[in-house]
Amino acid sequence: xxxxxSGGSCGCSSAIVPSSLSGFHGSxxxxxxxxxxxxxxxxxxxxxxxxxxxxxxxxxxSNGVLAPDSSRLTRSPSMPVSYRPSGRPDCSRLAxxxxxxxxxxxxxxxxxxxxxHQANSACQLGIAIxxxxxxxxxxxxxIRPGRLYFSPRCVAVHGICASDVLDSPTWDAIWSEVYEWxxxxxxxxxxxxxxANVLMxxxxxxxxxxxxxxxxxxxxxxxxAWPQLRSHSLASMAEHLAIEFKxxxxxxxxxxxxxxxxxAAMDSGAGSLEQLEEQFGLxxxxxxxxxxxxxxxxxxxxxxxVEESPTRVEPRRFRRDGGPLETDPxxxxxxxxxxxxxxxxGDLPMQGKHLVLVGTLLGLDREDSAAFxxxxxxxxxxxxxxxxxxxxxxxLQETDSQSDPxxxxxxxxxxxxxxxxxxxxxxxxxxxxxxxxTILSQRQLLAMLPSGIQAARGEEP
Numbered sequence: 001x002x003x004x005x006s007g008g009s010c011g012c013s014s015a016i017v018p019s020s021l022s023g024f025h026g027s028x029x030x031x032x033x034x035x036x037x038x039x040x041x042x043x044x045x046x047x048x049x050x051x052x053x054x055x056x057x058x059x060x061x062s063n064g065v066l067a068p069d070s071s072r073l074t075r076s077p078s079m080p081v082s083y084r085p086s087g088r089p090d091c092s093r094l095a096x097x098x099x100x101x102x103x104x105x106x107x108x109x110x111x112x113x114x115x116x117h118q119a120n121s122a123c124q125l126g127i128a129i130x131x132x133x134x135x136x137x138x139x140x141x142x143i144r145p146g147r148l149y150f151s152p153r154c155v156a157v158h159g160i161c162a163s164d165v166l167d168s169p170t171w172d173a174i175w176s177e178v179y180e181w182x183x184x185x186x187x188x189x190x191x192x193x194x195x196a197n198v199l200m201x202x203x204x205x206x207x208x209x210x211x212x213x214x215x216x217x218x219x220x221x222x223x224x225a226w227p228q229l230r231s232h233s234l235a236s237m238a239e240h241l242a243i244e245f246k247x248x249x250x251x252x253x254x255x256x257x258x259x260x261x262x263x264a265a266m267d268s269g270a271g272s273l274e275q276l277e278e279q280f281g282l283x284x285x286x287x288x289x290x291x292x293x294x295x296x297x298x299x300x301x302x303x304x305x306v307e308e309s310p311t312r313v314e315p316r317r318f319r320r321d322g323g324p325l326e327t328d329p330x331x332x333x334x335x336x337x338x339x340x341x342x343x344x345x346g347d348l349p350m351q352g353k354h355l356v357l358v359g360t361l362l363g364l365d366r367e368d369s370a371a372f373x374x375x376x377x378x379x380x381x382x383x384x385x386x387x388x389x390x391x392x393x394x395x396l397q398e399t400d401s402q403s404d405p406x407x408x409x410x411x412x413x414x415x416x417x418x419x420x421x422x423x424x425x426x427x428x429x430x431x432x433x434x435x436x437x438t439i440l441s442q443r444q445l446l447a448m449l450p451s452g453i454q455a456a457r458g459e460e461p
Contacts, residue, residue, distance in 0.1 A: 106131055107273060108185035109218075109261065111253035112198040113158045115165075116151040119201035122171060123150070123160050126251030127181050130188075132272060133262045139181065140251035142168040146205055158248040172206040182213065186273060187287070190234045190257040192217035193294040193374070196287040203289065204346055215285040216277070217295040218260045224280040224297060225264040291341045294371040333362035337372045343450040348377025350448075354387045355380055358423070359394030361442055369394065376449065384426055384437070391427065391439045 107130040115121040122143050129137040144165045155161050189195040196215045203210050222232040235247055243259045245252040270276035285295035355378045361369040370380045430437050446452030
């Protein structure tokens with residue numbers, strides 16, 4: 001028999017629910033029933049769901065029965081309470097539906113294979129979804145590229161040829177599904193700049209918009225987590241970590257990259273991706289519909305300088321997360337670089353050119369300067385060889401102690417002069433042998449780029 005209620009003369013019914021069913025009794029530990037009032041014929045609002053939704057532990061007593069404060073309770077009209085014949089409410093309909101659990105940030109580890117040297121020729125994609133730190137979903141897509149040309153070099157690498165994708169969908173046909181896998185996730189890849197550029201270029205080829213997405217690189221992570229290794233390629237890391245996989249299969253490569261990320265997190269004890277980034281000095285890149293900013297790392301010395309407590313108040317060049325301050329010249333340099341890349345509109349003005357960069361560009365550090373040239377299509381070399389087209393004379397203003405063991409400015413200037421003289425002799429010798437080699441200043445380089453001079457001056461293009 002359903003127990004009576006002490007709620008007055010309106011005739012509203014109530015039910016007894018054991019505290020073990022609701023799970024919202026606080027920490028009293030009492031396994032006593034409590035009353036949940038329903039809606040009677042008087043039309044008054046019930047008193048069950050607000051207490052359930054808010055998880056309050058404000059209880060009063062009625063006839064010795066522990067009951068919630070009815071003044072703080074209400075029932076959701078979209079989730080009516082049903083009762084079993086015994087008079088107890090049926091909680092099976094509420095389980096998993098009544099309350100929304102906050103979604104953890106997911107990580108989408110991906111890998112592309114391309115049909116040829118063109119970035120918009122994706123022919124295979126693999127994605128592994130991580131919810132730190134385990135793979136929860138994975139999928140592979142075969143893609144028919146817009147131009148059905150497979151270069152022999154690429155076929156020799158991944159083994160995919162035109163006959164394998166003849167009946168496969170094109171990128172625009174699968175983009176909506178792929179986007180559902182990537183939406184709300186941080187993109188992670190090994191050599192992430194390549195995969196981000198393939199994603200951007202392929203979407204641009206089909207005129208598909210990409211919302212801005214953050215990008216991280218497991219190769220940069222591997223360099224910081226295992227600095228003792230001579231190589232940090234995917235194959236070398238898989239061998240070091242005893243990961244069995246089929247190299248150059250998109251899904252297998254994505255899962256191997258995920259294993260590197262998971263292993264680094266386990267070894268470092270990082271509980272989240274943000275902690276992993278902070279511990280190893282990783283800075284996210286970003287991919288847009290028309291450009292890519294490559295992920296990078298912050299120098300360890302800079303991280304230590306940020307964490308130190310100075311003896312006197314001085315303006316810091318970097319925030320505590322490793323990013324530059326708004327007033328820092330590096331921030332201005334990044335703004336100029338982004339404006340130039342925007343004006344390129346997907347074109348690569350330095351495509352096919354091999355460069356040697358001396359110093360830095362636009363006030364950026366060495367890594368960002370090289371990344372900027374790479375996004376313009378150039379191949380940045382560490383030294384001059386027969387393939388070199390240009391030598392870029394950038395800003396030679398870094399005078400850190402690593403340049404000279406004594407740490408003296410005079411010693412640094414002397415070493416720099418000797419290095420410059422040797423490079424100039426090398427250039428002259430190569431020119432005399434017939435190699436076409438050009439020396440460009442930063443200003444001359446900017447003059448070759450769309451709106452480069454205007455962007456550097458702060459003028460509207």
